[in-house]
Amino acid sequence: MQHANYPPKRLRFGVFEADPRIGELTKHGKRLPLQEQPFQLLSMLLERPGELVSREELRARIWPETIVDFDQGLNKAISKIREALGDSAENPRFIETVARRGYRFLADVAVVQDGPREAAAGDLTVQEDGGRLSGPEAGISARAPPRALAWRVFGFGFALVLAAALSWILYTLRASSPTIRSVAVLPLGNLSGDISQDYFADGMTEELITQLGQISALRVISSTSVMRYKGVGKPLAEIARELNVQAVVEGSVLRSGDRVRITVQLIRVPADEQMWAKRYEGDLRDALALQSEVAQAIAEQVRATLSRQQQVALQKPKTVTPDAYEAYLKGRYFWNKRTGESLKKAIDYFSHAIATDPNYAEAYSGLADSYALSGDWEYGVLPPQDAFRQARAAATKALALDDSLGEAHTSLAFAFDLYGWDWAAAEKEYKRAIELNPGYATA
Known part of the structure; x- marks a missing residue:
């Protein structure tokens, strides 16, 4: 259904066509991945080729209620459009920047008449x-x-x-089509334009990777490997080749107060074929359920065979208070930074999540992981034996709350491995973790 303010027809410029009715950009008939806000911006420019479209007009149409950094969101959207069109700010063929005023579309635009x-x-x-x-x-x-x-x-x-x-x-x-057996979830874009919200997009990326990792028939690239592509702007085919995967998941997250919107698409490479795309919206308290929906949809699209245990794991309802979930995501964000100061912050955030929701097994698992690293000589946050004691206690509590949580088994194995020197116990927990979540790289 077309947007009331957009042109009612497909628009052609050069070898490209844009269809505002369905939000699609193509090159020689081949669909190009372009997220919702960049496409809306491109559509506005195509409405008035050769004319200056002011920053104020763009903000009023596309970011009407945004209270975060509009400049960063606008710059990112323009960058995405130029990347899709193979354009540049220095030698523009399509989009010209008019300093401090706005943008102008340079190429001729023709309306493509639909047949009957x-x-x-x-x-x-x-x-x-x-x-x-x-x-x-x-x-x-x-x-x-x-x-x-x-x-x-x-x-x-x-x-x-x-x-x-x-x-x-x-x-x-x-x-x-060939069955997809390997996939990489690229870092979800933070559409808020506020870099302080990066933890949320990164956390959602990691949680989606963890969800998909439960599918034994699907090789899922670890978050450590995919996060190095954050903000890089490499072609998808090149990323897929470097990671040796058949498909990539890319998308964005927009969080506004207690509302969250996740936009994702599954792309087969190197054909650059969009297999599936969807947008999910809901309350922050439903974020875990939204992630499960995304994971189930992707599993269906790649025709992965799920065991009964994996079906239950993906469909298992998970509810958590928004405050606890937000604290958990911040904890994982700082845990991944791997510094002494960041581990202290991670412990604080995981502890806050537990205080807010005492039955939050994932938060106990995160706390155990943080304590385990805190005793390492490289970070020196806690004496080794104190770290081991607290890591084991937190992991044991996580398993008491949810014995099917692969991350918690990994946390306990990690503690035994690093400090307890109980190799048999560590091996047992690692094997159980891999059985529950084959794609969890930490195990």
Whole structure:
């Protein structure tokens, strides 16, 4: 369904076409990945080629309620557009920066006229919530002449048949494609424009990796390996080649107060084929459920075979208070930094998460991991035996709350391995962790 303020047709410039009705940018007919806000910005520029579009206009249309750093969000969106178009700020072919004022689209823009069949299909919108239809045909007047009504009913039925046929063709094509057995979840973009919210996007990335890691039929690249691509801007095919994966998951997170929006897409490489894309919105308290939905959808798209245990793990309802979840994400963010000061902060945040939600098993696991590293001579936060005692206690509590948590088994194994010198116990816990979460790289 087209945006009321956007042009109603596809727009062509050079070898590119943009369709504001469906948010799609293509090059030679091949879809290019471009996130929602950059596409909205590009659409605004395409509405007025050769004219200056001011920063104030862009903000009013795309970031109307944003209270964070608008400049950073705008710069990032422009950068994403230029990357997709192969454009540059120094020698622009498409987008010119007018210092401190706004942007101007330089190339000629032509409207692409849809053919009769394509226009008819464009009038029909099939939504995911039960197949309800919207469009002109949904409001056929009871007073229409019988012949006109008959033709409308015929056209409506034909559109349904056409949609069903298209679905069958897409299903057949997907079924004939090679099964995806390896995937990398690239760092989710922080659309808030506020770098202090990076912990949230990074944490959501790591949690999604952990969720997918439970699928034994799917090799999932560790968060340590993918985080080095944060903000790099390399082509997806190059990243996939370096990580030796068949597909990548990329997307963005926008957090506003207690609301969160996750946009994700699954792309097969090196063909750069978008296999699936979706946007999820909900309260912060539902963030874990949203991640589970994303993981289940990706598992379905790659046709991964799930054991009964893995199905239960992905569908297992997880509820946690927003404050506890936010503290947990901050704890993991600082734990990953691996410095003495960051480990102290991680311990504080995990402890806060536990105080807020005493049954939060993942927070106890994070606390155990932080204590375990704190006793290492490299960080020197705690004496080794104190670190071991507290790490083992936190990991044991995590397992008492949820024995199916692979991360908690890893935490306990880590403590035995580093300080307890109980190799048999450590090996037992590591094996159990891998059994529960085959993709958890820490194990």
